[in-house]
Amino acid sequence: MTKYIAVAGKGGVGKTTVTALLLRQLIQHKPDVSILAVDADPNANLNEALGFTVSSTISDLLEETKNPKAIPAGMPKDIFIEYKLQQSLIESNQIDLLVMGGPQGPGCYCYPNDILRRYLTTLGENYDYVFIDTEAGLEHISRRTIPQIDIMFVISDCSARGIRSAGRVYELIQGLKSSVKSVYFIVTKTTPGSLNALEGEIVQTKLNLIGDVPLDPLVTEQDLAGRALFNLPDNSISVQAINSILQKSQAI
Ligand SMILES: Nc1ncnc2c1ncn2[C@@H]1O[C@H](COP(=O)(O)OP(=O)(O)O)[C@@H](O)[C@H]1O
Numbered sequence: 001m002t003k004y005i006a007v008a009g010k011g012g013v014g015k016t017t018v019t020a021l022l023l024r025q026l027i028q029h030k031p032d033v034s035i036l037a038v039d040a041d042p043n044a045n046l047n048e049a050l051g052f053t054v055s056s057t058i059s060d061l062l063e064e065t066k067n068p069k070a071i072p073a074g075m076p077k078d079i080f081i082e083y084k085l086q087q088s089l090i091e092s093n094q095i096d097l098l099v100m101g102g103p104q105g106p107g108c109y110c111y112p113n114d115i116l117r118r119y120l121t122t123l124g125e126n127y128d129y130v131f132i133d134t135e136a137g138l139e140h141i142s143r144r145t146i147p148q149i150d151i152m153f154v155i156s157d158c159s160a161r162g163i164r165s166a167g168r169v170y171e172l173i174q175g176l177k178s179s180v181k182s183v184y185f186i187v188t189k190t191t192p193g194s195l196n197a198l199e200g201e202i203v204q205t206k207l208n209l210i211g212d213v214p215l216d217p218l219v220t221e222q223d224l225a226g227r228a229l230f231n232l233p234d235n236s237i238s239v240q241a242i243n244s245i246l247q248k249s250q251a252i
């Protein structure tokens with residue numbers, strides 16, 4: 001059975017960093033698993049954290065399929081859309097990546113979205129894990145483009161405003177029609193004593209805090225150099241923190 005793991009929270013809190021490091025640790029513990037990573041944030045940057053180059057996103061491809069002239073003569077539209085979706089999958093040894101891309105333009109997308117939903121459901125079944133780096137509004141999950149979530153990590157940075165925003169994301173999750181089995185809270189970029197100072201805010205969200213990821217100068221360094229996070233050393237504080245979170249969440 002495929003395990004669906006999603007990472008949610010507002011922009012800039014560390015979702016992509018957490019997703020990339022969870023993937024890094026998962027592969028380290030289970031080198032043989034097959035993983036599909038889905039970058040569902042319009043501000044896509046998971047590819048950079050993983051060291052992939054992206055040529056076109058699903059949004060770009062679906063936009064193309066709206067032009068009747070783009071469809072080869074005699075080819076049914078649904079077959080054409082599926083063919084385009086298959087083209088957008090970026091494959092590597094252990095992780096395949098799908099990038100959803102920016103918001104869809106004006107007009108009706110119900111039809112391509114229906115096909116995307118069916119495609120993602122079928123595609124997901126081919127993998128042991130599907131990891132989704134989501135956008136704050138959880139649109140793909142509320143539209144059920146992504147069928148079900150086993151574990152949802154809600155991320156906040158180390159600020160009272162960030163924690164309150166994570167609380168609102170949690171409310172959104174509870175209102176979703178899709179099934180989300182377990183929800184865990186992660187606070188990132190923490191400094192000594194900061195979690196204690198935020199304890200009251202954390203309690204108010206009713207989220208289940210599974211751990212924090214300290215502010216790691218090595219993450220900043222990799223980011224400045226534009227390097228993939230897979231290059232971080234095993235003993236770096238962020239890698240160790242994510243490792244313990246992964247084990248506690250029973251994702252593996
Ligand atoms: N634990 C950490 N230590 C240091 N910097 C971090 C940490 N987590 C995230 N960052 C930095 O914060 C910024 C936003 O992180 P990112 O993962 O891109 O957030 P999001 O995907 O939520 O927008 C990036 O510059 C990233 O390098």
Ligand SMILES: [Mg+2]
Nearest residue numbers: 015016041045
């Ligand atoms: Mg991101």
